[in-house]
Structure formats: C-alpha cells, structure tokens
Amino acid sequence: MRHFTRLAALAAFGAVLGTGTVAQELYAPNLAYRTGPFAATGIPLMNGQRDYMTMLNARDGGIGGVAINFEECETGYSTEKGVECYEKTKGQAIVTQPWSTGITLQVLPKSNVDQIPILAPGYGFSPMADGKVFQWAFNTPASYWDAASMMLEYIGEENLKGKKVAFLHLDHPFGKEPLPLMEKKAADIGFELLPIPVGLKEMQNQSAQWLQIRRERPDYVIMWGWGAMNAGAITEAVKTRFPMDKMIGVWWAGHDADLKIVGEDGKGYKSISFSYPVLDAPLMADIQKYVVDEGKTLSNEEEMQGVFYSRGLVISMILAEGIKVAQEHAGTAEISPSDLRWGLENLNITEARLAELGMTGMVPPFQTTCANHTGHSGGWMLEWDGEKFQKVSDLLQAEAEVIAPLEAQMAAEYAAANEPWPVSACN
Template sequence: MKHFTKLAAAAVLGATLGTAAVAQELYAPNLAYRTGPFAATGIPLMNGQADYFAMLNARDGGVGGIKVNAEECETGYSTEKGVECYEKTKGRSIVTQPWSTGITLQVLPKTNVDEIPILAPGYGFSPMADGKVFQWAFNTPSGYWDAASMILQYLQDENGSLDGKKIAFLHLDHPYGKEPLPLLEKKAGELNFELLPIPVGLKEMQNQSAQWLQIRRERPDYVVMWGWGAMNAGAITEAVKTKYPMENFIGVWWAGHDADLKIVGADGAGYKSISWSFPNPEAPVMADIQKYVVDAGLSQSNPEEMAGVFYGRGVVISAILAEGIAAAQNEFGVAEIDASQLRWGLENINMTEERIEELGLTGMVPPFATSCANHTGHSGGWMLEWDGEQFVKVSDHMLPDTSDYQQLIADKAAEYAEANAPWPTNEDCNVGG
C-alpha cells in the first residue's frame, strides 16, 4: 500500500510544481538487428518488444504515467556496431539491451563504470546470474545453463539414463554458441555421455554439409543445437535432407522459431526446443496490442508472425522490463526513474502466477522472481515440439537444477572479476538476498 501512496505523492508533487516537474519519458533503447544474417529471428522479437511498449503508451500513458521511448539502434548483430550503439545511447538511457552475447560481453565492463543495467533476457554470459559480482547485468528470466540443465533432464527422463549415449552439440562458433559448454562438459563427465562439439562458422550457416556429414558418420543419439538466425533454418533443412530422426533433435530457445520449421513443414515434425516463453494469441495482452497498436496502424508485424514463438517472447521481454520500471517507481516514489533505480527494480521483480494474469500474459511465461543475488530468476520453461504446423507444449513446467551448477556460476564469476580487476562488486548483497 505504501508504494501506491508514494506514487500518488509523486503525482501530487508534480502537479504542485507545474510542468517543470512533469516527467517527459523513460529512454529504454533497444540494440536491434532487423538486418543481416540474423534478421529473420530479430524482426519478430523486435516487433513484439516494440508493440508491447506502444500498447502501454497508448493504453496507460506508459508505465506509472510516463511514456517509454523504446528507440531502436540497428546493429545487424555486429559486435562492433553494437558497441557503437551502446556508446551512442548510454547518455540518457536507463537500460541497455545488447541483443547479442558478443555485444553483451563487450559492454559488460563498460556498464559497471557507466552504471547502466544490462537487460539480456535468456542470453548473455551465464555467470551474470551472480548479482553480487555482476551488479549491473541481468539475464532474466532464464539463462543458458538453465536451458542446458532442462534439456539434459528431459533426455534423462526419456531414456532413464544417458550412460553411454552420444550427444552432438551443434553450435554457432560465436560466444553465444559456446556459452553452455562449461556445464555440458561437466555433465558429460558426471552422467557418462559422450559430448561431440560441432561448431558452425558464421560463413557456414547456410551450408552445413560438412557438419551434417560428420553427424551422419558419428551417428549421435541426439543433436542439441545452439543456433541462431540463418543457422537454424540451414540445420533443420539438412537434418530433413539427411533423414536424421527429428524427434532426437533439440534446440535452445533461440532455435525454436516457427518460420524456420515452416520451411520443412510436416517433415520437421518431432523437432523440439526448450523455451521460457510460449505464444498465446488468446491472451488478454494480445487483444490489447491488437486494439491499441495493430488497429491503429502502429505495428510492423502481421497475424502469422504475431501467433509465433518469437513475437510472443518479444512481448514478454518488454513486460519484464516494464515490471522492473514499475517496481522502481513504487519503491522510490518517482515516475521518471534513473538507471540506478531501475537496477533496484530489476532486482525486485516478482512475477507470480497472479501477476502474470494481471498483466494479461496468461500462459506466456512461467513465474519467477529476482533478487540482488539472483539476477536470472531461473524461471524454467517448457519443452516445445513442432507438430508439422506449429509449436506445442510437450512437457509440464520444467525447472533447472540450479544446485547442480551454483558453484560453477560462483567460480566463473570470480574468475571474470579477477581477470578484470579492479572489478566492483555489490558488498551489500548477501547470497540469497
């Protein structure tokens, strides 16, 4: 109740002081990639993100009565351009959204100096989960080691044991693609399965004949894919061509894009993707987007895209950011929060089932909460399967076994801090706090 009182007091204060005290906007730039080899996946994500804030601005006047400027700075997924965009936008931004693990790694040390939170939903450097060490970075609501944990759990449940199995790890030869390797290597030793890393270079994404020749030769029991953009469509097409059993082919959440599977249609049936989001065209939020954004001619999307996984995920991502903004506004009693206050807000998100319903996101994201020590939330997710026409849920809500790699997170975070010393940490943050 005190939070609402604070916001009400802030509104009265603004009215008393006149227009000088009235907030103008919250600048939350997005380092977008609507061009380049990853555009096919970037466009629906950016459309979902943009449409959610356009809806809030039109329906509610923004968040807490202040509009959000979600301006895009085009990177083409280039790390160099991404850093340029960060430098260009950081002056008045309350957050940066790098949209590439490579860009995230480059701006990570910069944000500690500039004191701007990174919001990297479901991507970035996995040890960013350690909020004490990475006090300005958030990979909410689920990280890459969470994804690897859930995929291995799913395979264990299917087989009873992974002892003696061979798992090919088909991955983009890029920081993003290499992210789950520390955990996969650890689990390969513990569960006694053979891990076969197969990298795909940026220039090989659309022609993976060499990689799939190796897969045919090695005959792995499963192929786990950490792909992105054109790589996903290339891999799925090759798998169909080589008659690899699609039911044994599983991707991370960035390899679960409807458009990639529609290329092969029914031949792709059985392909799976772990996911921390799910599209629900019947969710109330989608009706509001239709009313306030699409019908008003403000959207760049289309009905087919809006029904897909990636557009829905973009909506959820902006909803997470909006929740962080609202939490900060309530705590500090001001509408026009700054970057430091948003960091507090992102550390105090509590997406309960009830709150998800209130936001109209029914069935689109699992519950999760963040804290100063936990910058990921570890929401878990669902295993999705392509049925020949669309992705459907084939599991109940799954949770990662974070106890399995909590020490790995701590060790890798400590290594990073030592390698980048002096590295400021949040000494006021207690583990579990």
C-alpha cells in the same frame, strides 16, 4: 543525474505530486538487429518488444504516467556496431539491451563505470546470474546454463548414459556459452559430448557438419543455433533423414518460420522455451486494440501467432515491470539507471501478477533478488507438430545445485581477471 531524452526536462510524477509538470519520456533504447544474417529471428522478437511498449504508451500513457521511448539502434548483430550503439545511447539511457552475447561481453566490463543496467533476457554470460559480482547485468528470466540443464533433464539421465550427443553450435560467443555446463554434465552422467561448430559463413551450407553427424551417428543433436543457421540445420537434418525427435534446440532455435520451411518433415523437432504464445490472452486483445487496429505495428497476423513474437512481448514486460517497481521504490517516475537496477533485482512475477498483466501461461513465474539476477524461471519443451509448436512437457526446472556453484566459480574468476572489480555484499 536523471536519464531522460531531451524532451524530458520537466519533473516526473507532476500530476501525482501536484506540481503541474510531467516528464515526457523515459529513454529505453533497444540494440536491434533487423538486418543481416540473423534478421529472420530478430524481426519478430523486435516487433513483439516494440508492440508491447507501444501498447503501454497508448493504453496507459506509458509507465507511471511517463511515455517510454523505445528507439532502436540497428546493429545487424555485429559486435562492433553494437558497441557503437551502446556508446551512442548510454548518455541518456536508463537501460541497455545488447541482444547479442558478443555485445554483452563487450559492454559488461563497462557496466561498473557507466552504471547502466544491462538487460539480456535469456542470453548473455550465464554467471551474470550472480548479482553480487555482476551488479548491473541481468539475464532474467533464465540463463543459457538453465536452458542446457533443462534440455538434458528432458532427455533424461537414463537415456544419456553411454550415449553420444552432438552439440551443433554457432561458432560465436553465443554458441560456446553453454559448453562449461554441458561438459560438466557429460562427465557427471557419462555421455560423449561431440562439439560441432558452425562458422558464420557456413550457416546456410552445413553439408560438412551434417556429413560429420552422419558419420558419427549421435544419439541426439542439441542445436545452439541462431538466425540463418537454424533453417540451414533443420533443412539438412531432414535431407539426411536424421530422426527429428532426437533433435532439440535452444530457445533461439525454436522459430516457427524455420520449421515451416520443412513443414510436416519437421514433426518431432523440439525446442526448450521460457515463453509460449497464448493467442487468447487478454494482453493479445489489448495489442490488437491499441496497436494493430491503430496501424502502429510492424508485424503481421502470422508472425504474431509465433513463439518469437510472443517472447518479444515477454521481454518488454520484464523491462516494464522493472521500471514500475523502480518508480514505486524511488517515489518518482523520473527514475535513474540506478533506480532501474533496484527494480530489476526486485521483480516478483507471480501467477497473480501475470493474470493482472493478461499474460497467464506466457512465461513461468520468477523472482529476482540482489544476489540472483536471473530468476531461474524454468521452461517448457515445445515440439513442432508439422504446423506449429506445442507444449509437450510440464514446467521443467534447471539443476540449481549444479548451476549455482558453477556460476559462483566463473563469476569469481571473471572478477579476478578484471580487477579491481567491485563486489556487493547484497545485505
């Protein structure tokens, strides 16, 4: 069965094949969260994603000559609403984009039955990297374990040994996801890991957590924050005079708007990132011409200069490239979810391809395979200079020799706990 919207009843690639019929839309819904306590981070990401697809539709007539229907289904970051959105959209969708680790974990067991690719760029269950076990799930271009590894690498083992690291995290599947890797590295290196959870109702008032931090006096704070938690933590850090250069956030805790609240007082705060805004990139000129100038964006000039909007562009590029590769492989624009799975596990985003896309410097190169659904792109450390985030490192790479065995172990445990669970040979 081919998965198009109701408008797309005709055969694709008609113009190329000379049939005179052209498919009208590919349905690639986004499980967005523009409302609720995480809206501040969701909105710029969703705007970037939306603008990229809008640009492709306006400039190129879509992908392979077929327009992309990038309809949003609002979840408010609620797992329950996210599952409802998934069930509502899966009948015609070629992909699902859960936008929450909690939602991802709920739809993951359905993936082998529904056979719709789960695209969770930079989030979700880290063992999804194992494409043999998680045949329909992708956390391209980097996983949470990659992020934790790169953050620790940046600090350096010599600076961690014998030290205390507070792990300030949202008390949610997202916040707990890096713990297996963090606990292993704490044991290997010899530092004390102090998990400090932040409940959903405590995100804007973290006085208890920061009282604990003041009492424990950790050498570093690693923050796994999201939405309102980030602004709350950064404000408390400034208030309690915690050294900002000893505080590092995951890539979802590197939002310009959160740091602008404290401005100069936030100088030195860092965040790992698999993306970076390049404002003079050719892509940005095309976004301006085909989207902004035409009054089709929901964003604004200030937001479009930030890390999260740019990351939204990168994330939609990953999906668009997967669609393009799938179309070329299948010989038709009218791709199925199965075709898209093939496309997503055969991405080769080289420096040359990034240049063709007008995105040089916006994301590191990466490549996926049947067995590797993450790509492990690496990332950069960004630092707040009082006004904006700047790159302060060369490209960092996660420790594959540590992460790969952990991925295989936990993927196997997941499959065993969810038997019968098909495993691919990936020949």
